[in-house]
Amino acid sequence: MTEQHERSARRRPKLDNSELVKTGFWVGQIFMLIATVLGVYLASQQGLSQAIAFSDLDDMQKNYYLRRSLHDELADNIQVVRDYIKTVKEDKPYDLKRYHPQLQFFVWDTMKYNPNTLQTPSVYLSAVRRYYSEIEYLINRGEHRTYGRDYFLGLLAKSTDKVEESTLKTLANNTDTLKANLAKQGVSVE
Numbered sequence: 001m002t003e004q005h006e007r008s009a010r011r012r013p014k015l016d017n018s019e020l021v022k023t024g025f026w027v028g029q030i031f032m033l034i035a036t037v038l039g040v041y042l043a044s045q046q047g048l049s050q051a052i053a054f055s056d057l058d059d060m061q062k063n064y065y066l067r068r069s070l071h072d073e074l075a076d077n078i079q080v081v082r083d084y085i086k087t088v089k090e091d092k093p094y095d096l097k098r099y100h101p102q103l104q105f106f107v108w109d110t111m112k113y114n115p116n117t118l119q120t121p122s123v124y125l126s127a128v129r130r131y132y133s134e135i136e137y138l139i140n141r142g143e144h145r146t147y148g149r150d151y152f153l154g155l156l157a158k159s160t161d162k163v164e165e166s167t168l169k170t171l172a173n174n175t176d177t178l179k180a181n182l183a184k185q186g187v188s189v190e
Contacts, residue, residue, distance in 0.1 A: 057185055062116045064178040064189050067124070071171045073107040074128055078168065080104075081135060081160050085153050096143045108132070121174070127167040134159050 084101040093099055108128065111117040117125070135156060142152035182189055 057182070057187055059116065059119065060178060060182055060185075061187055061189060063119050064175060064182060066111065066114060066116050067120055067171060067175045067178065069107045070111065070120070070124070070128065071168065071175055073104055074131075074163070074168055074171070077103045077132075078160055078164050081156060084139075085157055085160075088149065088153060092149070096149075100143065101139065103132075103135075105132070124167060124171050124174070127163060131159065131163040131167070 080101045080103055084099065088096065088099055091099075111120075138147070138152050138156050138159065141147040142149065142156075147155070179189055
């Protein structure tokens with residue numbers, strides 16, 4: 001057996017394990033491990049922060065378009081109501097149902113299914129909802145002659161003036177602020 005042991009010893013070179021017992025080797029390995037873990041951690045943190053920043057910009061851009069569309073639709077509907085008031089005052093029709101204003105609710109109805117809707121400040125959503133509900137109620141009362149023509153047109157004008165002076169203006173300011181914030185980040189919106 002010793003002969004066989006000698007032959008296998010000749011075939012395999014003797015390993016020098018002296019480096020493994022030196023302190024410098026282990027210190028170098030520990031620093032290498034720490035550097036690797038720290039590098040992976042910092043890279044993942046940077047990636048996460050970039051992903052969050054992109055998500056925030058994307059949400060801000062979607063909110064801008066949503067609020068701008070709501071603003072434009074509300075402005076259009078205000079103009080339709082103003083035209084309706086003017087026409088009814090001038091023409092004094094007997095059957096108001098024939099003059100029923102054709103309001104547009106595409107954006108308002110679509111917002112029900114948009115996840116960014118609830119990121120819109122509730123003050124705007126509530127004001128627009130109240131206005132639409134109120135003008136529908138007033139027009140219905142006028143068409144069914146529950147309210148006299150001048151009375152219901154006065155209420156309609158007052159409600160429209162109120163939403164135009166408060167909600168429409170502040171919504172425009174809000175979208176302008178969002179647009180400016182996006183521009184600071186290098187995102188152009190129109």
